[in-house]
Amino acid sequence: MSEVLMKVSNLSKNFRIGRNKNLKAVDDISFEIKRGETLGVVGESGCGKTTLGRTLINIYEPTAGEIELEGEVLDGKSRNDRKKFADKMQMIFQDPFASLNPRMTVGEIVSEGWAYRRMYTKKERCAKAIKLLEIVGLNEEHANRFPHEFSGGQRQRIGIARALSMSPKLMICDEPISALDVSIQAQIMNLMIELQKEKGLTYIFIAHDLSMVRYISTNIMVMYLGSQMEFGTSAEIYHNAVHPYTHALFSAIPVPDPNVEKERKRVMIEGEMPSPINVPKGCKFCTRCDYAQEICETERPKTKEVVPGHFCACHFPLLENLKSTKVL
């Protein structure tokens, strides 16, 4: 089962803003995902996690780098190639209110992919759409309604049904739960986990809710200003984070437990993220890092493997964290 589904090497995406100015939204990112796994992508807003998701699915054309899916290199230049993207990868969006066409019924929304590809007859499409709706926890009578008749959680279910209609291998979930209430978030998370087990789906889960990311992910990638700061298994990243940024990011999560909140020591990050147009020359985090030294300002750290499977881009990783089992 542990075969590599997607391999991304040195992926970059620049946006041109004005003359001779580039915004490096995604900067030289490489990773691999195995079949049936979930990769969680976390970072502050503006760190490029959404751009990464969109570049992967070829909504944006990558500036440099390669995306390999099931051993095939996809460049998205030709129509055929783009179709391959869509067949194998689907996306779930953040805002369930904006991502569904208000003038189409739910049945039409779910079966639009098939209609576009001229798959099945209209009757078959209808029956299949109802089956999909049932899988995601809605029922037959919902198929003829319009999106405005549904609540946020139900709409997100419709979005998931639409993504499933192409039986994709990989789903890119761009903050699928952040617009929902806590009690509904858990419903959607459980649905996604169930679907993953049943259909062997692979997820790329982009979110800023770190506790949910840890809950669903096999591996986690921490991004900052377009670069990968740390990559490792979920447990490694949570308990033995070696990058000062990851460490600070996780210690900023509010914990729903007053006693833990009182006791734990916070690593506060001072200040805010610098502008992505003028990124620091050395390590991108050096302006806010407590451990920054001279070399951090001049030389960009290379990604090193600190423990097998655990990568970190830092000149002075907090290696002592590797021994302790609990960091938070």
Add this chain to the structure above:
Amino acid sequence: MEDSILKVEDLCYSFHTYAGEVQAVRGVNFSLKSSESLGIVGESGCGKSVTAKAIVRLNSGTSGFCKRGTIQFDGKDMLSLKKKELLNVRARDIRMIFQDPMTSLNPTMKVGRQITEGILNAFPKMKNAEAKRIAIETLENTKIPNPEQRFEQYPHQFSGGMRQRAMIALALAVNPKLLICDEPTTALDVTLQAQILELIKDLQKVYNTAIIFITHDLGVVANIAKNIAVMYAGKIMEYGSAEDIFYNCKHPYTWGVLQSVPKYDADASIPLVPIPGTPPDLFNPPVGCAFAARCPYAMEVCRKAEPPQYHAGEKHTVSCWLYHEMSPTVVNPITNKEVTL
């Protein structure tokens, strides 16, 4: 005389819409002592913002109207105050911080000017120079670097976190008795959220203000609030100290909410327990307990009659039929003990 600064009793607040009357708040009671902090948690649409805004009558320009209830603030009846007195209270005693720092500052006015304007509104006899001195001092207290320089800048020159700090400075510059924070960190990243929460906590000590903190994030209230009110469908389901709510909660809704967020140290293999269904429609609020339709312990009585409020501790109250003497014994899924008052 007791020292509670704010007392809300049986507040019912509704809005007229084309579809009918939305009963956003349906009988809310709480009181707040000076320099205490109260967190109001609940899902969107449960009436937490409406409650907070009703205190300063910020809803009155809309189709909203107060159906019933009283709001006593510092010996004044907020609902019958004259316009001028109300403006005075808003200027000097109760200040508010809103969710979106991008839209709540005036983009055409320098930040410093907005703060001094607030100070001069509250204290009309103060000299301009004095107001400026206080404004810069508050900017400094909210840890904005180079306050003198920032004083002369416009909101668009501030980043998101800085704007929220400026909002806090704007609110605290007049040293109000009550600060209402309506989801102040929801639009911010976790790292900024941690900074702002820490700042509000520190400043509460400095300014000795009472705080009402509205949020949907249980982690945030655990950090900041001494007392917590859990709201659902326009009512307070459970009220108690932070310890009561997090370690000894009594209401099935609170159990549900606490179980549907992953524990920070728990194993990922434990499935989350979501609350099934969706919140009720407040056009036609259900008879009986509002949570009955989603509650795994719902009994017949829950759908027929509204549960009374039971006292589970000194401050701890819970509105649920499970605590009636005739109800069956149920095991609390969080503490795994049988529920008792």
